[in-house]
Amino acid sequence: MKTSHHHPFYVLLFLLLCSYGSASSNSYNHLLLVYTWPNTFCLDRSVTCKKPVPQNFALHGLWPANKSGKSLVYCSKTGSISQALQKYERQLEICWSSLRRDFTNREFWQYQWNKHGTCVLPRMNVSRYLQVIIAQGRRFNLLRALLSQNIMPNGSSYPRSSVEAAILLETRGQKFYISCQNFRNGVLIKEIYICLDANGRKVIHCPYSNNPRGCGRSMKLVFPGPASRI
Numbered sequence: 480m481k482t483s484h485h486h487p488f489y490v491l492l493f494l495l496l497c498s499y500g501s502a503s504s505n506s507y508n509h510l511l512l513v514y515t516w517p518n519t520f521c522l523d524r525s526v527t528c529k530k531p532v533p534q535n536f537a538l539h540g541l542w543p544a545n546k547s548g549k550s551l552v553y554c555s556k557t558g559s560i561s562q563a564l565q566k567y568e569r570q571l572e573i574c575w576s577s578l579r580r581d582f583t584n585r586e587f588w589q590y591q592w593n594k595h596g597t598c599v600l601p602r603m604n605v606s607r608y609l610q611v612i613i614a615q616g617r618r619f620n621l622l623r624a625l626l627s628q629n630i631m632p633n634g635s636s637y638p639r640s641s642v643e644a645a646i647l648l649e650t651r652g653q654k655f656y657i658s659c660q661n662f663r664n665g666v667l668i669k670e671i672y673i674c675l676d677a678n679g680r681k682v683i684h685c686p687y688s689n690n691p692r693g694c695g696r697s698m699k700l701v702f703p704g705p706a707s708r709i
């Protein structure tokens with residue numbers, strides 16, 4: 480008797496399941512909510528920031544990432560998000576502003592959508608993506624957490640362990656990433672990445688990653704004040 484798994488139909492089904500499986504392993508596994516420390520971002524000579532530079536963490540974006548914590552970019556064909564913006568623009572102005580003078584908020588949001596947002600499709604649509612940004616973007620007060628531990632943005636350096644302990648208060652113990660920028664002799668805090676589940680509902684541990692994100696092995700991190708004081 481012929482065994483069923485040799486039947487061409489089952490071979491075809493097997494192949495279909497395999498290709499479906501590999502497609503889903505390319506898809507995102509969780510979301511990175513990325514906050515920028517503007518004083519560090521605006522040191523970059525290639526960007527011109529709006530003045531005054533906000534003295535608080537600014538939401539950079541919501542970036543889908545795979546199991547290894549790598550963010551996925553330019554995943555699908557892009558389209559204008561202006562229709563969805565009609566409903567959310569006013570809330571986005573408050574929690575997701577462009578730091579750059581050459582980038583209006585709308586241009587910034589469209590750019591972020593094209594590069595990162597398209598990777599949430601088809602699991603989420605544009606509206607849902609923007610809703611997650613509005614709901615989660617205002618939830619974390621990283622500056623308050625750092626100040627509460629006497630970590631002031633005044634250009635001094637602080638033990639990395641103290642910075643991490645302060646931010647863990649805000650993530651309620653969930654692991655996160657810090658990225659840094661080297662400047663003169665210091666390693667400056669640049670961005671904080673908080674991980675959310677794929678639906679953007681709850682904070683999760685960021686997956687283990689040995690990517691030093693510019694911080695190297697530095698045990699001291701500088702928390703820069705306004706440019707004039709660095």
Ligand SMILES: *[C@@H]1O[C@H](CO)[C@@H](O)[C@H](O)[C@H]1NC(C)=O
Pocket residue numbers: 504505545546547548549
């Ligand atoms: C995550 O993405 C990176 C870069 O695209 C890739 O090298 C890596 O294999 C991916 N990891 C998984 C688990 O898909």
Ligand SMILES: *[C@@H]1O[C@H](CO)[C@@H](O)[C@H](O)[C@H]1NC(C)=O
Pocket residue numbers: 603604605606607
């Ligand atoms: C977007 O997705 C949400 C569910 O996540 C759904 O309620 C809504 O109708 C969708 N909007 C559009 C324009 O498809």
Ligand SMILES: *[C@@H]1O[C@H](CO)[C@@H](O)[C@H](O)[C@H]1NC(C)=O
Pocket residue numbers: 629630631633634635
């Ligand atoms: C920055 O603030 C910390 C904490 O209050 C303080 O210990 C440090 O001396 C200050 N550094 C400068 C350069 O003012």
